[in-house]
Amino acid sequence: MARRPRAPIPPTSGAVTVRAVRRSDLDQVIALDAQETGLEKRDYWERVYKRYGRAGRGEQSWFLVAVAGNTVVGFVIGEVRDWEFGSPPCGWLFAINIEQEARQAGIGSRLMTSFCDGLRAAGVRKLRTMLSRDNTLVLSFFRSQGMMAAPIIPLELDVAAAAGKGRA
Numbered sequence: 001m002a003r004r005p006r007a008p009i010p011p012t013s014g015a016v017t018v019r020a021v022r023r024s025d026l027d028q029v030i031a032l033d034a035q036e037t038g039l040e041k042r043d044y045w046e047r048v049y050k051r052y053g054r055a056g057r058g059e060q061s062w063f064l065v066a067v068a069g070n071t072v073v074g075f076v077i078g079e080v081r082d083w084e085f086g087s088p089p090c091g092w093l094f095a096i097n098i099e100q101e102a103r104q105a106g107i108g109s110r111l112m113t114s115f116c117d118g119l120r121a122a123g124v125r126k127l128r129t130m131l132s133r134d135n136t137l138v139l140s141f142f143r144s145q146g147m148m149a150a151p152i153i154p155l156e157l158d159v160a161a162a163a164g165k166g167r168a
């Protein structure tokens with residue numbers, strides 16, 4: 001059966017606004033991530049902010065937050081990667097997180113829409129992401145956004161164990 005086209009979701013509706021991250025949002029982003037992962041990674045987030053949070057005009061990365069008043073209730077981060085694995089420029093989403101109390105209210109969908117609008121404006125045709133295979137919540141969410149299995153597979157190597165075995 002053909003998918004019904006999604007109604008466009010405006011970047012600002014109701015009490016929640018989607019906008020580019022600001023330096024002053026970072027503490028809340030770090031807390032939101034820590035709530036989900038159980039780890040506070042301040043150094044990591046400082047690096048992410050430097051790389052993605054200060055994108056100038058013409059740059060192809062996005063660090064968007066959803067805010068209700070002064071409260072950050074969600075974020076999405078991604079970028080365009082050129083010719084990785086032989087693929088034409090492609091959008092990659094590598095983090096999305098919605099505050100637990102704010103879930104199932106369409107905020108994740110709005111962040112996705114804003115990110116995809118940015119990709120389209122940059123002339124990018126594909127969006128990819130990776131997720132843990134047991135994360136059924138995130139899988140359900142991405143599927144709801146129309147994402148399907150990609151024609152690529154991730155591989156990994158235990159580099160510590162491989163040492164001395166005549167392998168990489």
Ligand SMILES: CC(C)(COP(=O)(O)OP(=O)(O)OC[C@H]1O[C@@H](n2cnc3c(N)ncnc32)[C@H](O)[C@@H]1OP(=O)(O)O)[C@@H](O)C(=O)NCCC(=O)NCCS
Pocket residue numbers: 036094095096097098099102103104105106107108109110135137138140141142144
């Ligand atoms: C996945 C996540 C981003 C969804 O955000 P959200 O704001 O709740 O999503 P939305 O309200 O826009 O929901 C869109 C669709 O996703 C799916 N979905 C959302 N929550 C779901 C749930 N608990 N169970 C099943 N499907 C769900 C539904 O299909 C939903 O559409 P519907 O409301 O018409 O049923 C949010 O739950 C989250 O941040 N989870 C943790 C993410 C995480 O692990 N991040 C770390 C790795 S990047």
